Amino acid sequence: MPRLAVPLTESEIRALEPRATRYCVADGNGLVIEVMTTGTKIWRFRYTLNGKRQPLATIGDYRMISLRVARAKAQKYAEMVAQGTSPVATARRDRGAESKADVLREAADLYLSTAMSGKSAEYRRTTRRALDKDVLPAIGSKSINAVTPNDIVAICENIKSRGSPKMALHTRNVVKRLYEYLIGRQLATSNPADVVSARSIATFDSRTRVLSGEEIGTLFRSIDASSIRRPLKLALHLLVLTMVRKSDLVESRWVEFDLDNAVWTIPAARLNTERDQHVYLSRQAVAMLRELHQAKLRRNFVFPSVRGDDRPIARSTLNQAVKALGLEVEHFVLHDFRRTASTHLRAIAQQADALDPASISAQGVEDPAEIVEQRRMAQRWADFVDVQIAAGSKR
Structure with a gap:
């Protein structure tokens, strides 16, 4: 046979x-x-x-x-x-x-039918919308290699004139990814979106960038649907749930966690401070940590390197994982998680007529009432994130 x-x-x-x-x-x-x-x-x-x-x-x-x-x-x-x-x-x-796909409109169809096949439905929808609404009506009839940076600038300026600078930046990024695909397939010789800087289209104050509830949902649905390693998916979730610095999370050790009491104590020596920092954990965070603990391959670190030695993953690993996903959340960096969580927590606290916490962790907290409140806020925040993730799944 x-x-x-x-x-x-x-x-x-x-x-x-x-x-x-x-x-x-x-x-x-x-x-x-x-x-x-x-x-x-x-x-x-x-x-x-x-x-x-x-x-x-x-x-x-x-x-x-x-x-x-x-x-x-x-x-x-x-x-x-x-x-x-x-x-x-x-x-x-x-x-x-058969079309020779030397016209941008037809090259875009090829891109959508091949490169997009493994992406989430939401990712495909937002990509197609940007192409169909603004890119193809303007330059779809042009030869692939006849498209210029000035064409991309004109499209972005037109979108900005509608009061949508973020959408303009998103559209530029869609074109950039399209041409990266075409270059890899030897259908294009250069990327006209490469020389159009993001800052020339839309600028954001990195000190005030806060993800909306919808963006939080989009971000984590994309992460969950991706092919990155499960421990890295959990690390990204834990980063937003715990509101700690990226280095504090990726260098964490199992000895620091008391999962039965849902508390993570970051030693003062690791923080270069005088007191330990207590991070109170939601049910969701504890469940994720228990999953990591059951699957752990090394004795010390929560997120061990895959290279075989007993050390944590590099600090840049999570950034690289997010960058590789091509997420539909513009001008986003991992540090925005802390600001995002703090901003939404204040709104949640006001709605609940509760304290207005700056975070769900504290150094040297001894007041039992404050500890209880911080635990409540940790759980409310985790529940809020779950609601945002579930919201888009029902559309």
């Missing part, structure tokens, strides 16, 4: 490297991709007609035809072969009718 081909993925196809001689890799159902010595990748259809193996039928250039479209064509040709008809003439006509 012939061995069945394992279906390919877009990332596997992109990773195929040229060799001294051209070679084929099968996707299944007769579809193969041929890698030329130049690095060009061509979709082909392999079939047998009337008991004889036939020459490969060409479907088209991988740069211009997505995996999804290639599979659909292979299925059509397989059905023709099953009826005793050669697909060669049809494949030739299809190639003639």
Whole structure:
């Protein structure tokens, strides 16, 4: 029995490297991709007609035809072969009718059907909205390599004139990611959005950036749906729930936690202060820490390095994880979590007619009433974050 081909993925196809001689890799159902010595990748259809193996039928250039479209064509040709008809003439006509994707509108369609396939529904929706509303009506008919930085600036200025600087920046970032994809697929030679700086479009005071409830939900739904390692997802959640500095979290040790009493004591020596800092933990935070504790591979650190030695992950690891996700939250850095939590906590405290805490942690707190209140606020904050995450999932 012939061995069945394992279906390919877009990332596997992109990773195929040229060799001294051209070679084929099968996707299944007769579809193969041929890698030329130049690095060009061509979709082909392999079939047998009337008991004889036939020459490969060409479907088209991988740069211009997505995996999804290639599979659909292979299925059509397989059905023709099953009826005793050669697909060669049809494949030739299809190639003639196939857009060369050298126009931005068609390149954007290719981008949405391939690069977006593994993204969340919300990510795809916001990307498509930016392209359909502002980018493609303005420059969709232009050749990919004819788009200039001035075109991007004009689009952003038009959006800003509607009073939406954040949307202008988001749209510029969508175009930038689109061209990064096209360059990787050898359809574009340069990125016109690269030279348009974010600061020239919209500026934000980094000392006042606060994520809205909707942005908190968007952020964590994207993180949860991503492929980053589970411990890093939990670290990002804990960073917002505990309101501590990033370095305090990533360098934390298990000896600092009393999960039964839901308190984390950060030693004064690690903080370079005179007193220990007590961080009161919500039920959600405790559950996340228990999950990490059950799965721990090292003895000391909550977030150990994957390199095998007993040390924590680098401070930059969480930043790199967030950056790699391409999140739809503009001008956001991890330090904004602390300011965001503090701002929302004040609003929550006012609604609950409670104290107005600056945080859910304190140094040397001894007043039992204040400790109780801080525990309450920690739980209210965690519940608020859960509500924001759930809100978008119901849309």
